[in-house]
Amino acid sequence: MEYSVIILLLPLCMFLFLGLVGHKLSERVAGILGTLGLTVTAVLAYVVAFNYFTMPRNAEGVFETLQPVNFEWLRFTEHLHIDLGILLDPISVMMLVVITTVSLMVHIYSMGYMHGEKGFQRYYAFLSLFSFSMLGLVVATNIFQMYIFWELVGVSSYLLIGFYYTKPAAVSASKKAFIVTRFADLGFLIGILILSFFTQTFDFQTLMSNPTSLVTETAGMTFMGCSVAAWAMALIFMGGAGKSAMFPLHIWLPDAMEGPTPVSALIHAATMVVAGVYLVARLFPMYCAVPEVLDLITWVGAITALYAAVVACVQTDIKRVLAFSTISQIAFMMVALGVAFDSDLHAGLGYMASMFHLFTHAMFKALLFLGAGCIIHAVHSNEMSAMGNLHKYMPVTHITFLIACLAIAGIPPFSGFFSKDEILTAAFEKSTLWGVWMTAVAGLTAFYMFRLYYRIFWWSKPDYGHHTPHEAPATMYLPLVFLALVTCVAGFIPFGEFVSVNGEAYHIHLDWSVATTSIIVAVAAIALATWMYFSENSKPKALADKFRALHTAAYHRFYMDELYMWVTHKVIFQHICRPIAWFDRHIVDGTMNMLATVTNGVSYGIRKLQSGYIQWYVWVFIMGALLIAVLAMCF
């Protein structure tokens, strides 16, 4: 399958081409070129997926892991060398399909959405760059290649969030996203270095062939009460948590919504933010060897899921609601990975569930964001107060949005139901606490999604003036329809046949007790949302007044940003950076300045000696000679 390398190279070439000569092309040509490039990439990805999954399984009943391309890029020493290549295994092939599909939809959609924007060609160039980096990330053959592409997606995310670079909010959001994820990546890098130092390799396949090597190599070594192996894996997870916006590193994602909406759909909902999940899944056997880190992942995921769901319930900016919903759903995947504790098919159910949810979530969340984009396009505002009763004006958007809401709420037969059910089952298998917890969060999910839905499409009609909303153009609603269709049928894909924790085929069967519970909870939440938001009334306001403190805190995202500001500004800047800056400015610079000042002053002083007046020289010379004569006479 050597042709799979084209999947990587094509978006890269497209980026270079559009980036270098894009401004010479017309908008239309640039858009069509970018989309065509990605269409070819997507078709190739489908071909790869088809060929891969129709390959016969090997003797153990698992799909062979392939490395069609792998070459040594940088060689430092015998063990320290960085390779670039393509690794095909069930999850990377699955990710190829997800990324190219969503990216293609976003490319098509953007032709309508970004029409007439300044920098249209630049936008497509960045989209291609992102596609290239994300694809490179998922097919990485070694952890260092993954890190390189990991940073590349960070950069393209930065570039796309800051696409409207004349808007101060967008600029600061892009900086925030970059700095927060970069901070997390510092942990990732340290983790990589510890890991590779002890295992003497970057290569995934070598690591996977002996997943306990890190634990055995570092046996007995501890650092601050935890084993070194746990530290390494936890630091790597920190990188993943930063990219996947896990609490408390989630603060960048809501602000990232300043970017164009299709970018939010592609990067901040479907693909880049699940990179953290993918990372943990990729190294899952190694995480199994350090169960305490898996517990950490579970805790972080569970807290994030609950936190983000609560915050999402009260936000008024529809993209923010979706952003928090994304955080919450990714946390679901994290929890699913955390509660999987072994490579056994049943104990590792969470692994499959997580990947399944990643797949379905990418589809319906992209759909939600693209739908939100249509709505924003129609009413020119992100705020709920500017919307209402839109089902009359935008029927296609309405239906597709409803499908996505049902899917995320976990109503059968939409895809979200199946994947979420697997996650809940896995959580219940680990412990009842996680099962109940995640079921509650699932209920909250259903509630806030339907709050959003009713608030946009029903409620009551605000004053649209003479500018009545209208359905978006075909380039925008066709991707919606396509994604809605995928959302409808994705649940019936026998996902477990392709992806499972040890690669063997797993037949998904619904645990009806769990499924029934979750359906009842979801329906109840939807009913509550319907009761509160179907038509305009004062119930939400009354409820908000009743729980004023909670409502205000949740509205302000429990003051996490303020906490960060306080820590960075008041603690770090005030007490660490300020003295360092003072030292630098006054002691380091001061020494140099003093040298310069003294030299300058002395030069000014003795400049008079070189006055150029020969008479003065003569006078000084004669007086000096006489003085010496006098001294010689005296002594």
Place this chain on the structure above:
Amino acid sequence: MEIPMIAYLVVSTIMFFAGVYGFVTRKNMLAMLISLELMLNAADINFVVFNRYLFPEALEGFFFTLFAIGIAAAETALAIAIIINIFRHIRNVDVHNLDKMKY
């Protein structure tokens, strides 16, 4: 009574320091050059006097003075050429105006 050597030396000393005074105080470059001639002349007298009084059998001081006169002639001619050139440029010979190259 013979004239003591010291008498010549005192005369030449006064002449020399009169030259110093002129060199330090005058602004006109020609006047400075004249003062320079005074100093040179005082030195010449010293050479001759030392030759005559201390080493009457030798002729070193004599020849030194002879060459010094020759060199003085050359030096003066050159200096005057320079001064006239300067005069062509700045229309005076004041040494204080020559500060273009200062610092």
Place this chain on the structure above:
Amino acid sequence: MEQIANQVIFGLLALVIVVCSILTVTTRRILRAATYLLFVLFATAGIYFQLDFTFLGAVQLAVYAGGIVVLFVFSILLTSHPGDKAPLLTSKRRVVGLIASIFGTIVCGYTLLTYPFFTKPLTSVITGEVEMKEIGHALMGMDKFQYLLPFEALSVLLLACIIGGIMIARKR
């Protein structure tokens, strides 16, 4: 009698030298300064004659009085108008100059007066003129105390000086 005449002549010469050199540096008219300088040079030539260095005296008269002073006069006439007076000295400059010259005179005079020169009486050796032949031999000879090399060096210097003078002073 000859002794007294010698002393009187020396006294006159010394007086002319001292007065005229002081006048040279104090007069405000540059042409007068040149004239006083001429007197000083004449008196110096007189001292050379008195010391029996007649050739040197002649050279002094020919080169200095006849050549250099004429150069001075010409250049003064070229660069200044007749009757021009140098501006009055500022007291600071005057004081500075006086300090240097008076201090120098005192130091040198003290040194000269206190230093025990070992002088030989003029009469104890052969006095009288240095013979021209002797001078010619010394200038052209290559032995010890003979000066062919400086002579040639000086002639080259003079040549260079002539060329340089033309180069510098000619109009462009």
